[in-house]
Amino acid sequence: MTTATSKETLGFQTEAKQLLQLMIHSLYSNKEIFLRELISNASDAADKLRFEALADGTLYENDPELKITITFDQEAKTLSISDNGIGMSKDDVISHLGTIAKSGTAEFLGRLSGDEKKDSQLIGQFGVGFYSAFIVADRVEVLTRRAGLEPSEGIHWESEGEAEFSVESIEKADRGTTVILHLREDSADFADNWRIRSVVKKYSDHIAIPVLMEKQATPDYDDEGKEKPVEENTTPEFEAVNDATALWTRSRSEVTDEEYIEFYKHVSHDFEDPLSWTHNKVEGKLEYNSLLYVPKKAPFDMWNREASRGLKLYVQRTFIMDDAEQFLPLYLRFIKGVIDSNDLSLNVSREILQQDPAVDSMKSAVTKRVLDTLSKIAKNDSEKYQLFWDQFGQVLKEGPAEDFSNKEKIAKLLRFASTHTNSDVQSNSLEDYVGRMKEGQDKIYYVAAENFTTGSNSPHLEVFRKKDIEVLVFYDRIDEWLMGHMMDFDGKQFQDVGKGELNLGDLEGEDDKKEKEKLETENKDLIERVKKVLGEKIDSVRVTNRLTDSPACLVVGEDDMGAQMRRIMEQAGQAMPESKPILELNPEHSLVKKLDQESDEDRFADLVDILFDQSTLAEGGQLDDPAAYVHRLNKLILDLSK
Template structure:
């Protein structure tokens, strides 16, 4: 093999360059996490070897004692993290250490602000992994060889964390990966054995393979007569972590800090989790689950190409990351793991598809998470925690009613909305609280969907509800209209959009009010007929409205017709929305409507009705197909009135 083929210099992917610069400058207050990340990666490499060896035991190469070894060389100013796991080929090294193989990276970097504190949090959401080495090192050398290949097929990767890296073929006698960090001049604290030991113990005590450091030689102890009372102990490797899978321990034996540190390793997150559930299930299906609710949403939660799921272990043997079949998609924000005693060790993603054991675990995990969230939502002391959860993951949870019919009621119980009860944008109103405040005789849960909170709050559809003191849920998230097409009732109460023509509050009116409304409808019957003629096929119908108190007119949709927000959703998704003809409702008590009703000139009457209709359309849809024409027509009418 030629020298050119053995050694070459390659450029980093653009995103890697950005990430390296951000970590060097933004994570100065979290430097020690590089040990957590590198030890975690080494442990993953051991897990992957254990799994691959189920089918090919020769991969162990007569060394099945898996471990991670960390050593400090003060003279050379280096820290070395070495494992005897699966190792990497030359292609693996280029792909894994030269690129960030994550979808959505461009979107992630577009959110970075240049503010070190904020960017540090974002990087924590993104995950740093191997590149965290450059937080403390000005040069990193990786020596690796894949399990099962010849020693001559080793690879050495070297970089100073700038624009490129060098890769060369070398001889590596033992499988696995060795990472050598050449520390920066100002990172002397990590040349202290005690500092390194305590950091690993803090962050990686739960790693389920031994993490070893070198124990210095202990000299012999002699008595006063010079006799050796205690023989010298030779230098040797010793485990500095418990080496026990944390999820296999009894809950009473695990501290909160241990749970939190384990989460950070599993999720590659900087923040503590909001809460977690640790349970062992026995019976027909036996498994252990340790599931966490993060504090912040990952940057790529809405990226369809992102793999979601939890880690799968079978009888404590790591099988796969991102095992998506153990939780429904609307709970994809959950991190953690499941360890099954019943699945076969050689289980694959295909086998998991329709496996009864998988379905049982999925059902159990779903109930645990929904119960966990319900307890958090009910606990007044954790109100702020639940508000944090809802802000980060509420829109994902709203996918639940369409996906999980069996748990629809439990999911809806967790929802929070803004409402006319407090008229603030804060989404803090639960459906149970809404029902408790319902007026006597009210049998429906009223809501409105709009493009924004202000558009919902100021909608003319709310006027009669405010007058009667009836609470309306104000929904302005993009997903809300789609949600309400699947969530039709809660606690035996039907949902009713206030933008529909079939809204009927007559049960809340007294007989005198009903009589007055009937008389008004008779009085305006001729106006209604003239308006129908004027508008023609632009509308489905014209009615006298009793829902308005301040606005002259409003448009509504028939019960079975698609409303405005759903049509906008389809159009945003690139789909053609069916044409909807609106029902035009006029307020007979409004001075402008009375003025138009008295207009004897049919041409002028038609102009005024058109303007009223377009005004109502603008209020409902937020835009018009021909706004210039509307403005011109309105100006002409204003000139006539003021002339």
């Protein structure tokens, strides 16, 4: 192998530099994961070659047996991981090894706290791949050539993991990539046969191509029992140190939990164990294997709609593509894993996948399998399900709008905060709520607010507390939108307690109804006076039976958008149709009684405006003129102090 003189020195992308330093320090306590990452990369390179060679068999270059080879030199303190996969061109090397070509990198770095333990978990979600080599090495070399290029187009990349790296052209006869790690003094134990073998067995036994290491010679003894010297210049023999079978093709009874966990880390590049998994083989009209994982933590880029997502797709155990998003709906985008079909064509593309009826059938079956897995967790381990919900609940709430056929299954998986538990933890299922409904109750009541505190203290809940009726507290931004796609559950209609005129049905006695009618008649003049003061600010004024402690509240019309949803849309810059609230008065409240007795019309107007503004604040709204509110309130306090 000869080197050319065209050596370039380039600087790392800023984000890559930050990640390098952070990773070296944060992951140092778990150094051996570097080998898992490098073997995983080598396996991916082999998969990609196999796929590209479907269209161009010459890429194999008369060497079709794909493999990964690990060698070491104890004296030189080096460790080398080689593959005969797809390899890299010069542009590939600069792009892949000099930058972090991943969307959301800046957002990821912005979430780092400086706490090494927390940050190391974040790094695990991000996936560090090749850069993990610098955990154990103070210098790393990469020798590579992309399959199909001339031997003279080989590339030598080198860096000490600081500010820069060098790239130069080399002559490289064989395709693929070799990563040479110059080990740090405190990591020299990785230049050891037993140590490397144990790590490969622990983390990479499931890799579907052989990981080869030099076969350990069996000692030979002479007649006197002395060990014979090993002959020099003998060609070393290599043997596979992993099982080299696709794990998803094996029977579930043959696979240990440890193997499932390590395979998850291989396909997801997550450092955390998965929360759960489901492994299934389907035979009949369609034939495929699926191995699906529920992660323990949400990826940092879960809300980035441009982020890659989906399953690894294989056809007849031949890798086809990463991130095949056609097999799961968007609301299950956090699921990781593999699907291996016997029915699809080897030359399948993303466009063909979108049109293939077999894909639709598999998507339907795989979706139901994931939902059934989540249902089992929810039924059998509420603590584990709560962990899942805290991470992925808001994404699952997208489901009823996207997946009508599974709406009922998804609805049973939803969790909400409630006045029953009086906690912002979303732990109450709709089945739990229906099971606790009072006799005669025919609706599922909820209140929507910006946060739990505002919602749980809403004046709209006063009559519900008085009658001991449970109300769900919605405070996720998606909740009101969700209700637009879920009209009922188990035959019970949903009812926003801040919308329309309150009707408690059979929960309201005849005496309550007669009392309300009486109050409406008695306060007719007061209602007209208040309407005159507020004018165009409101749609109407009426007395209410929903308040027990507050003097007034605002509600929206039965067919209008909820106040919280309206605020969200306006904050997003969405033009909204005009909508005026309804002011409801509690005529039994002492402030309202005093208001009715006020003869000074100017003072009456100030009191009405104060009540209106207080009602706006109580439901989480913002005042159009806060200074005027403060002025009126101060004036009232001064009048009272005279």
